[in-house]
Amino acid sequence: MNKYKLYAGLFFTGTIALVSGAWQIRAVKQPEPPKKRPNIIVIMADDMGFSDLGCYGGEVNTPNINYLAQNGIRYRQFYNTSRCCPTRASLLTGLYNQQAGIGKMTEAEDEPGYLGHITDNAVTLAEVLKSAGYHTAMSGKWHVSNTNGQPNAQDQLAWLNHHKDYPEFSPISQYPTSRGFEKFFGTIWGVVDFYDPFSLVSGTTPIKTVPKNYYHTDAINDTAVAYIKGYAKSLKPFFLYIAENAPHWPLMAKPEDIVKYKDTYKGGWQAIREARYKKMVKLGLIDPTKTKLSDRWKGDLQWENNPDKAWDAMAMAVHAAMIDRMDQGIGRIIKTLKEIGQLDNTLIVFLSDNGASAENCAAYGPGFDRPNETRDGRKIVYATKKEALPGPETTYSSIDPRWANVANTPYEYWKAESYEGGIHTPMIAFWPKGLTANKGGFSDHVGHVMDFMSTFVELAGAQYPKTYKGHNIPPTTGISLVPSFKGKQSPGHEDLFNEHFGARYARSGNWKLVSLSNDTTWHLYDLSLDKTETTDLKSKHPEKVHQLDSLWHVWANTHQVFPKPGNKSK
Numbered sequence: 001m002n003k004y005k006l007y008a009g010l011f012f013t014g015t016i017a018l019v020s021g022a023w024q025i026r027a028v029k030q031p032e033p034p035k036k037r038p039n040i041i042v043i044m045a046d047d048m049g050f051s052d053l054g055c056y057g058g059e060v061n062t063p064n065i066n067y068l069a070q071n072g073i074r075y076r077q078f079y080n081t082s083r084c085c086p087t088r089a090s091l092l093t094g095l096y097n098q099q100a101g102i103g104k105m106t107e108a109e110d111e112p113g114y115l116g117h118i119t120d121n122a123v124t125l126a127e128v129l130k131s132a133g134y135h136t137a138m139s140g141k142w143h144v145s146n147t148n149g150q151p152n153a154q155d156q157l158a159w160l161n162h163h164k165d166y167p168e169f170s171p172i173s174q175y176p177t178s179r180g181f182e183k184f185f186g187t188i189w190g191v192v193d194f195y196d197p198f199s200l201v202s203g204t205t206p207i208k209t210v211p212k213n214y215y216h217t218d219a220i221n222d223t224a225v226a227y228i229k230g231y232a233k234s235l236k237p238f239f240l241y242i243a244e245n246a247p248h249w250p251l252m253a254k255p256e257d258i259v260k261y262k263d264t265y266k267g268g269w270q271a272i273r274e275a276r277y278k279k280m281v282k283l284g285l286i287d288p289t290k291t292k293l294s295d296r297w298k299g300d301l302q303w304e305n306n307p308d309k310a311w312d313a314m315a316m317a318v319h320a321a322m323i324d325r326m327d328q329g330i331g332r333i334i335k336t337l338k339e340i341g342q343l344d345n346t347l348i349v350f351l352s353d354n355g356a357s358a359e360n361c362a363a364y365g366p367g368f369d370r371p372n373e374t375r376d377g378r379k380i381v382y383a384t385k386k387e388a389l390p391g392p393e394t395t396y397s398s399i400d401p402r403w404a405n406v407a408n409t410p411y412e413y414w415k416a417e418s419y420e421g422g423i424h425t426p427m428i429a430f431w432p433k434g435l436t437a438n439k440g441g442f443s444d445h446v447g448h449v450m451d452f453m454s455t456f457v458e459l460a461g462a463q464y465p466k467t468y469k470g471h472n473i474p475p476t477t478g479i480s481l482v483p484s485f486k487g488k489q490s491p492g493h494e495d496l497f498n499e500h501f502g503a504r505y506a507r508s509g510n511w512k513l514v515s516l517s518n519d520t521t522w523h524l525y526d527l528s529l530d531k532t533e534t535t536d537l538k539s540k541h542p543e544k545v546h547q548l549d550s551l552w553h554v555w556a557n558t559h560q561v562f563p564k565p566g567n568k569s570k
Contacts, residue, residue: 037460038434039231039337039346040129041224041240042452043330044091045323046084046141046248047415048426049356049407052323056426057280057409059264059272060320064331065428068350070440072430073484076285077492078447080354082422082500083415084190085143087353087449088243092144092179093122094453094464094476096497098560104501106190108146113560117145117174120471123464125456126180129239132462135231137183138176139223140243143190145174153367160198160371165208169199177203181241185223191369192216192245194252194322195393198369215254217246217322221329225336232340239456242333247322249361249398251390257321258314258391265316268303269402270296272316276409284442286410291531294412297405311386316403318390347431347459349452355422356407358414360384361398370396410532418498418505418514419533425449429485434459437487445484446492454480477559497555506552513548522549 051057055069080087085106086097093100101112101119108116118124126136148170150156158164169188176184189199194216200207210219224242231238265272277293280286306312330350337343362382366372373379374393381388381395388395399407404414404421411421427447429435437443453476457464465473483490496507503517510528515521524538524545538545556562 036345037134037237038431039237039240039342040134040456040459041242041333041346041348042091042125043242043244043333043348043350044088045244045326045350045352046246047354047357048247048323048352049404049409050352050411050421050424050426051276051280051409052247052320052356052407053426055283055428057276057283057285059275060323060327061260062323062327064327064334065350067334068330068348068430069428071432072348072428072435072439073437073441073443074285075427075429075443075445075447075484077444078351078425078427079423079496080352080425080449081498082354082418082503084141084248084353086500088142088144089118091449091452092124092126092241093118094125094450094478095122095474096450096477096559098499099474099477102144103499103561103564106143106145106147109565111560111563111565113562114565116147117170118179120469121473123468123473124179125241125453126176126239127468128180128453128462128464129456129460130180130182131465132460133236134460135234135236135238136181136240137224137227137238138181138186138241138243139184139227140186140220140241141190141192141245142176142184142186142188142243145170145188147189147369149368156368157366157372160366160369161373162196162198162208162375165206167206169201169206172204175201175204183227186220186243187216187245189369191248191250193250193371193374193393194245196375197245198371215325217244217325217329220244221326221332224329225332228333228336228340228342232342237460244326246326247319249357249359250396251315251318251322251398252393253318253321253391254325255391257324258317260324261317261320262314264320265313266309268306268309268313269406270299270303273406273409276406280410286531290529291410292534293410294532294534297401297412301402308386311389312400312403315390315397315399316406319399319403319407321391344432345434347429347434349427349429351427351449352425354415355411355417355424356404356414357398358401358404359398360400361396364396412533413516416500416503417516418500418503419516420531422503423498423505429481431485435485437485443484445481445490446494446496447481447484448478448493448496450476450478451481451492452478454478455482458482495551495555497552497559499556499561504552506548506555508548508551511544511548513545513552524548 055066089100089102090097098113101115103113390397408421413419413421505514
C-alpha cells in the first residue's frame with residue numbers, strides 16, 4: 001500500500017487527530033511511467049506514380065493505404081532522389097545519396113560518391129536504432145550493394161535462370177545483416193521475376209527454390225507480418241523496413257488481380273489523366289490555380305488512333321494489379337498490428353522511391369539482371385513489338401512513357417529525371433498515438449527521404465554518431481518531420497538539390513532550377529504559382545538562374561557529386 005492510500009485511509013476514518021496544524025495530508029505523487037517509444041515501419045513502393053494510389057487521386061483499389069492516409073497525414077511536397085538505389089541510400093543514411101556512396105547505380109566505381117554501395121562513412125537507420133535498443137528487420141528489395149556478376153554472359157544467364165548457383169550476390173559485408181538489420185528476407189539486386197526472384201536470400205543464405213504458387217509481393221508482406229508477430233511479446237520496440245518491389249517492371253501480376261482492371265484503362269491515357277486530376281482537386285490534394293494539368297507527353301497520338309490499344313490497356317491493368325496486391329499485403333500488416341495491440345503506437349510511413357518509370361524494359365533484352373528463360377526452361381519473351389500480353393512470368397514488359405506520364409499526374413516526366421514527375425513522391429505518415437496534426441489532412445512541409453534519420457533518432461531517443469566503427473560520419477543533411485506530425489507550421493527544407501546521370505535541380509524556397517538528363521540547359525520555375533513546371537522563367541529572371549546555379553555547384557562540390565568517375569572535371 002502506498003503512502004497516499006495509507007494517509008487517506010487514516011484521515012477519513014478519523015483515527016488521526018491533526019494537532020495545531022502540524023500534520024498535512026498530501027498525496028505522494030507517483031512517478032509517471034516512461035513514454036513508450038513507438039515501433040517504426042517504413043513501407044516503400046518501387047516505381048509507383050504520384051497519383052496511382054486512391055488517396056492520391058488514382059483509380060487503383062488501395063483501401064488499406066487509403067486507411068493510413070485517412071487516419072494520418074499526406075504530404076504535398078515530399079521528395080526522393082529520382083531513382084531506386086540512390087533513394088534507398090539516402091533514406092537509409094540520412095544523407096544525400098552521393099555522400100552515402102551511390103551517385104549512380106550499384107557498379108563499383110573509383111570515386112567516393114560512386115562506390116555503388118553504402119559507404120563505411122555512413123550509418124544506416126538500422127545501425128542507429130539498434131544501438132538505441134530497437135529490434136531491426138527488413139523485408140524486400142535491398143539494392144544498395146555492389147552487384148557481383150559472373151565473368152561471362154553464359155554463366156550470368158545460367159545464374160539468372162536458376163540453373164547455376166554462386167554463393168554471393170554482393171560482398172557479404174554489404175548485406176543488410178551487416179548494416180544493422182537483425183533479420184532480412186528479400187532480394188539483394190534490384191530487378192525480380194515476381195514468381196521466382198533472383199538474388200533471394202534469408203539473412204545471408206541464398207534461397208534456392210520457392211514454392212509452386214510463390215508471388216514475391218505476398219512473400220515480402222507475409223514475412224513482415226511474421227516479424228511483427230515475433231516481436232509481439234518483446235519489451236523492445238522494433239524498426240521494420242519493408243521495401244516492396246511492386247510495381248517495378250517486369251509487369252507480372254496474379255490473374256485474379258488483373259481481372260479487376262481488365263476494362264479500367266480502355267478509355268485511354270487522356271481520360272484517366274483527366275479523371276485523376278479532377279479527383280486530386282476534389283480531395284484537396286492540389287490547388288488547380290497553382291497546379292495546372294501539364295500537357296500530356298506526345299499528346300499528338302490520340303487513344304482512338306492507337307494501334308496497340310488492347311496491349312496498352314492491359315499493361316496499365318497489370319501495373320494497377322501489382323499495386324492492388326501490395327495494398328492487400330499492407331492490410332495484413334495493419335491487421336496484425338491491431339491483433340497484438342500495437343497499432344496505436346506504431347509510426348507507419350508509406351512512400352514511393354521515385355516517379356513511375358518510362359523505361360522500355362523489353363528493349364533491354366536478357367542479361368545482367370534479366371533472365372532469358374524460367375527455371376523450368378520456358379522461354380521469356382521480351383515483347384519489343386508488344387507481341388505478348390503482360391502479366392505472366394514468361395514475358396518482360398513495362399508501361400511505357402505515355403502511361404508513366406499518366407501515373408505521375410499532374411506532373412511531367414518520370415523516374416530518373418529531376419522534374420517533379422521524377423522526384424515528387426506521395427508520402428503518408430500514420431501514428432494514432434503520436435500524430436496530433438489534423439487526421440486525414442495534408443502537410444505542405446518540404447520533406448525528403450533523408451529526413452527519416454533525424455525523425456526516427458528524435459522519436460527513439462537515439463544518438464546520431466560522429467564516428468562509427470572507427471569511421472567518421474558526416475552530419476545528417478535531413479530535418480526532423482516531428483513538427484509536421486504535430487501540425488506545426490514547419491517549412492522543412494529551404495534548399496534541396498539532386499543530380500543523377502546528368503539530370504539535376506536546385507530548389508531554394510519556391511524557386512526551382514532544373515535540367516533534363518539529356519539536356520544540360522537550365523530551366524527556371526516558380527513553384528508557388530506553377531507546381532507542374534509549365535512556364536519557364538529563366539529569361540525573365542537571369543539573376544535567379546545565376547543564384548541557383550551557384551548554389552547547385554557549391555552543393556555538388558561539397559557533397560561528393562564531383563569528381564565523377566573517369567572524369568575529374570567539375
